[in-house]
Amino acid sequence: MIDFTLAKTKHAMWGLQLSTYIGSDNATPPASCLTSYRQCKLGTWLYSDGLSSYGHFPKMRDLERVHRQLHEMAQEIVTLKQHNQVAAAQQKLIEMQTVSNEILHLLDRVNQKFSELR
Structure with missing residues (x-):
């Protein structure tokens, strides 16, 4: 299970990090901004336990779609x-x-929905 508070932080x-990179003269973007939507922490959870266990919840599918959009x-x-x-x-x-x-x-x-299930 994912820690939603930590995920939000x-x-x-x-x-x-992305904002700081754009506003600075630093020539190297933060690695975290180049990570695939499947390889970041949230993506790793989504494409392992998250969607396989909870993909039937519409908000999980929304989270997947918006998360991919954010990385793009x-x-x-x-x-x-x-x-x-x-x-x-x-x-x-x-x-x-x-x-x-x-x-x-x-x-x-999604966290609220999971809390209701417990």
Whole structure:
């Protein structure tokens, strides 16, 4: 089982790392921003126990979809930064915040559903 509070904290830290990278002159993006949506901690859980055990819950499928979208946006942001399109990267980062907030909301909803099952 996943620790939802820890997952939300790590998610926030991930977003902060990406934001810091975009706002700095650091030439190397944080490795966590390049990690596949299947290989990060949340993705590892989703594609092992999460979906196999709880994939019948609609919010779990939503979480999977939005999580994948978030990683795709992050990779696009990193690519923009690497091509010196910082303003475009910053704009995409602002757009990504909505998706990031949706992840937090879905984590809360899934956690609530799991709590009801216990």
